[in-house]
Amino acid sequence: MPVSVRPVARPSRGLWEQVYILEVVRGLGVTFRHFFVNLWRHGLKLAGRATEPGAVTIQYPDDPAVLGRRARTRHRLLRRADGSPRCTSCLLCETICPAKCIHITAEESPDPGVEKRARSFDIDIGMCVFCGHCVEACPVDAIRMDADRVELAAYSRTALIWDIESLMQEPR
Amino acid sequence: MAKTIKFRLDGTAVEALEGETVLEAAERAGLRIPHYCWHKALGNPGNCRMCVVEVEGAPKPQAACRLPAKEGLVVRSASPASRRAQSAALELHLVDHPLDCPVCDQAGECGLQDYYMDIGRYPSAMREDKAHAAKRVPVGPHIMLDQERCILCTRCARFVSQVSKSHELGIFGRGHNEAVALVPGRVLDNPYSGCLADVCPVGALTDRDFRFQVRVWYLDGADSVCPGCSRGCGIRVHTSTRRPWHNKGRRLARLKPRFTEVNGHWICDEGRYGYADFDTDRLGKVMRLKDPSAELGWDVVCDEVAVAIRQGMLKDPAGLAVVASGGLSNEDWRAFRSLFVDALKLERFLFAPEPDQVGEQDELLRRRDKVPNLEGGKAAGFGTQIKSLDWDGLAGEIESGKVWGLYVVDRDPVKVWGERGRALAEGLSLLVCQGPRKGLTGGLAHYRLPATDWLEEAGSFTNFQGQVQTYLPALKPLGAARPDWDIFSALEKAVNG
Numbered sequence: 101m102p103v104s105v106r107p108v109a110r111p112s113r114g115l116w117e118q119v120y121i122l123e124v125v126r127g128l129g130v131t132f133r134h135f136f137v138n139l140w141r142h143g144l145k146l147a148g149r150a151t152e153p154g155a156v157t158i159q160y161p162d163d164p165a166v167l168g169r170r171a172r173t174r175h176r177l178l179r180r181a182d183g184s185p186r187c188t189s190c191l192l193c194e195t196i197c198p199a200k201c202i203h204i205t206a207e208e209s210p211d212p213g214v215e216k217r218a219r220s221f222d223i224d225i226g227m228c229v230f231c232g233h234c235v236e237a238c239p240v241d242a243i244r245m246d247a248d249r250v251e252l253a254a255y256s257r258t259a260l261i262w263d264i265e266s267l268m269q270e271p272r
Numbered sequence: 273m274a275k276t277i278k279f280r281l282d283g284t285a286v287e288a289l290e291g292e293t294v295l296e297a298a299e300r301a302g303l304r305i306p307h308y309c310w311h312k313a314l315g316n317p318g319n320c321r322m323c324v325v326e327v328e329g330a331p332k333p334q335a336a337c338r339l340p341a342k343e344g345l346v347v348r349s350a351s352p353a354s355r356r357a358q359s360a361a362l363e364l365h366l367v368d369h370p371l372d373c374p375v376c377d378q379a380g381e382c383g384l385q386d387y388y389m390d391i392g393r394y395p396s397a398m399r400e401d402k403a404h405a406a407k408r409v410p411v412g413p414h415i416m417l418d419q420e421r422c423i424l425c426t427r428c429a430r431f432v433s434q435v436s437k438s439h440e441l442g443i444f445g446r447g448h449n450e451a452v453a454l455v456p457g458r459v460l461d462n463p464y465s466g467c468l469a470d471v472c473p474v475g476a477l478t479d480r481d482f483r484f485q486v487r488v489w490y491l492d493g494a495d496s497v498c499p500g501c502s503r504g505c506g507i508r509v510h511t512s513t514r515r516p517w518h519n520k521g522r523r524l525a526r527l528k529p530r531f532t533e534v535n536g537h538w539i540c541d542e543g544r545y546g547y548a549d550f551d552t553d554r555l556g557k558v559m560r561l562k563d564p565s566a567e568l569g570w571d572v573v574c575d576e577v578a579v580a581i582r583q584g585m586l587k588d589p590a591g592l593a594v595v596a597s598g599g600l601s602n603e604d605w606r607a608f609r610s611l612f613v614d615a616l617k618l619e620r621f622l623f624a625p626e627p628d629q630v631g632e633q634d635e636l637l638r639r640r641d642k643v644p645n646l647e648g649g650k651a652a653g654f655g656t657q658i659k660s661l662d663w664d665g666l667a668g669e670i671e672s673g674k675v676w677g678l679y680v681v682d683r684d685p686v687k688v689w690g691e692r693g694r695a696l697a698e699g700l701s702l703l704v705c706q707g708p709r710k711g712l713t714g715g716l717a718h719y720r721l722p723a724t725d726w727l728e729e730a731g732s733f734t735n736f737q738g739q740v741q742t743y744l745p746a747l748k749p750l751g752a753a754r755p756d757w758d759i760f761s762a763l764e765k766a767v768n769g
Contacts, residue, residue: 190374191487194515203517206484215408216375216484220517239374 112123113154174247186242189218193234201227226260273376277641279345288341295336305349308473309425310337321361333357343725344362365423368403380488403750408677412460419451423475438462466544485519486512494746499644500543506532524550555710556751578766591676593620601731605652607760624660647734677702686714722753729755
């Protein structure tokens with residue numbers, strides 16, 4: 101594949117930039133602009149003239165984290181109506197996983213309509229890069245990344261490996 | 273020499289032998305025409321219609337597997353009209369196919385998947401519910417049948433009638449209810465039943481042994497030769513080493529037949545399933561009976577063994593016996609002869625297949641001697657100039673004190689001798705056991721030298737017809753294991769001082 105290279109000139113420092121103090125004032129101007137714009141927006145919200153407030157600082161971890169609606173968080177394995185895991189152990193998620201953090205072993209299912217099921221399904225959260233490819237690859241919508249849990253730290257590497265039972269638990 | 277017929281296929285000039293069909297000539301020339309029911313060894317019933325091709329001058333598409341090659345024929349297998357006809361045939365095959373690829377072991381090497389991606393990709397016109405049939409029927413000890421996935425190509429039924437001649441499977445019913453099933457009262461347990469998983473182009477007949485162990489795209493392969501008997505069938509070894517949690521941690525996943533003149537397209541079940549315990553009980557380090565936990569280097573042990581052999585031979589030069597087998601490769605036999613015959617000038621050898629290495633024989637492939645390389649031994653002089661002892665004779669010589677030492681290469685005298693084996697082995701002043709497994713000689717050997725097993729080394733076997741075939745390593749050696757020829761050479765160096 102041919103690679104096209106575009107040289108980018110290094111920005112030069114003129115007299116204005118070299119007189120340091122003027123740039124400090126300009127930077128503080130940005131800070132104050134944000135301050136007053138936010139103040140204006142909060143004021144509008146208080147007066148009932150706007151629906152969205154200005155920017156707020158969340159006091160995480162004292163306050164809970166606010167996650168976006170499409171945030172990819174800890175994996176969750178879904179269940180069928182009878183409570184058994186939906187996973188058919190096709191290994192497509194394990195195959196597509198770029199971090200190789202999904203480890204599945206398969207076995208015969210006692211349910212004749214299912215045929216194949218996971219004997220074990222481990223995700224090494226410590227290796228996961230939260231790309232979401234596993235969710236895209238799953239043909240039966242058995243895995244999602246919507247447990248809305250981001251506090252996954254543990255005291256050992258082995259404790260970072262989530263097995264099928266813990267992945268199926270509904271997040272608190 | 274047979275007359276050749278020239279015709280054109282997709283713009284390429286192809287030469288066919290007299291009596292060949294267009295499909296056979298194309299396959300021989302390395303050109304692919306889609307097909308399911310045609311198999312080189314099983315004939316051409318022409319029922320799958322996947323090989324339909326456009327022929328210049330013919331009003332309708334023709335089945336390439338039934339079309340005799342004619343001089344000047346112009347065939348187009350990839351023209352829009354041909355592809356439309358092939359795609360329509362594929363759509364019919366998939367009308368009742370369950371499309372359960374995620375749980376199907378054939379996925380990744382399935383004819384339906386391959387041709388769908390190649391010539392299919394149509395929007396399905398099927399609006400009715402799919403007809404359901406029996407799934408996961410264990411038809412035999414090695415094969416699982418799924419009637420839903422079957423496309424009724426009849427390859428399996430032809431295999432059991434033409435090749436194994438055991439007639440366990442048949443096509444029953446008509447039209448929509450047609451299905452592959454066992455003949456009532458029969459079980460699919462012929463000695464070649466594993467081949468059915470190979471001939472089935474879809475996931476209808478799958479291997480129970482391999483079922484759900486590894487997805488096929490995780491397998492690595494190497495061309496090898498089956499060491500199960502003196503036929504030496506060509507095999508393709510599939511290993512799973514990239515993800516150790518698959519396949520129950522075993523490195524060897526399955527053996528598949530590889531087409532050679534020796535075995536054709538088939539291998540027997542003994543060879544195919546005989547190596548399931550390849551990785552169990554493996555010896556990974558050099559061991560001495562006195563201090564089994566000591567970490568010993570090869571040099572130290574080779575010197576110690578050489579000294580023990582030399583000291584024993586000072587007293588009685590003919591009292592060291594060697595037990596080997598036809599499991600050695602040609603290269604091993606050469607080094608073996610160089611060490612024991614040329615350097616040490618020993619006279620007592622046991623290498624002929626005794627009851628521990630003899631089994632069933634049939635006309636198709638299986639041979640009585642369950643070792644691959646007796647002919648290679650003969651070429652090195654074993655069985656021609658040098659005669660073999662038998663187990664009873666060797667036991668008698670140990671009991672009478674004529675034999676003071678025993679060098680065993682990958683055989684188990686203690687097991688063969690049964691109850692008296694332990695006493696015989698303990699009566700020896702030197703017992704060296706070279707081989708890939710820990711359990712050989714019941715752990716009584718003074719020195720245990722870890723050798724590689726056949727999948728971990730390259731070499732060649734000479735089969736009973738004199739055909740020399742090479743095999744390539746599929747796996748890395750375990751621990752400190754070395755090939756047999758390498759151990760013999762190192763010992764020879766140590767013995768010569």
